[in-house]
Amino acid sequence: ILLLIRNPKDVATSFFHFTNVLSTLPSYDTWDDFFVAFMTKKMPWGSYFEYLSSWNKYADYENVMTITYEELKENPVLGVKNIAAFFGISLTEKELQLVVERSSFQSMKKNSQKTHGAFGNILFRKGDVRDWKNLFSEDQNEKMDKAFEEHIAGTKLGTKLKYGVYCKA
Numbered sequence: 001i002l003l004l005i006r007n008p009k010d011v012a013t014s015f016f017h018f019t020n021v022l023s024t025l026p027s028y029d030t031w032d033d034f035f036v037a038f039m040t041k042k043m044p045w046g047s048y049f050e051y052l053s054s055w056n057k058y059a060d061y062e063n064v065m066t067i068t069y070e071e072l073k074e075n076p077v078l079g080v081k082n083i084a085a086f087f088g089i090s091l092t093e094k095e096l097q098l099v100v101e102r103s104s105f106q107s108m109k110k111n112s113q114k115t116h117g118a119f120g121n122i123l124f125r126k127g128d129v130r131d132w133k134n135l136f137s138e139d140q141n142e143k144m145d146k147a148f149e150e151h152i153a154g155t156k157l158g159t160k161l162k163y164g165v166y167c168k169a
Helices: 008-021 031-039 048-058 069-074 076-086 093-102 105-110 112-123 138-151 156-166
Strands: 002-005 065-068
Touching: 002 048, 002 069, 002 156, 008 031, 008 048, 008 112, 008 138, 031 138, 048 138, 048 156, 065 069, 065 076, 065 156, 069 076, 076 093, 093 105, 105 112, 138 156
Parallel strands: 002 065
Antiparallel strands: none
């Protein structure tokens, strides 16, 4: 099992934009309204912190590899190498480069109409890391940090996020 996790602040940011363009999900007039719902577990799929917590019991399993979105963005070649090794797949240098190229956010967004139809425009927005800085107020940032510390920081997945990507400015 490949478990891909992401900075909760960027999850919230991405989901805010996603909910406002997908008519089957509740939409929010403002980021502030969305943030309150996100932090009070009023999301259609529940709390992201609870989701991460539920995966912690599997984090040490031999058949589970956890990687962060941010790791893949920072070093896609290493990420693909590690994933291939985890699944026991040998890649030539040419195959590795092809996978890295085709799995980049930009490539997937460009091909989203072919791969996902009209839904592609909804799924692939920016793919940026730390886009949360464009929405979060200082108070919201502090509240998210506090929730992170309370719910996930001391867990294996929380540690991976915290030292891998969460605390990077």
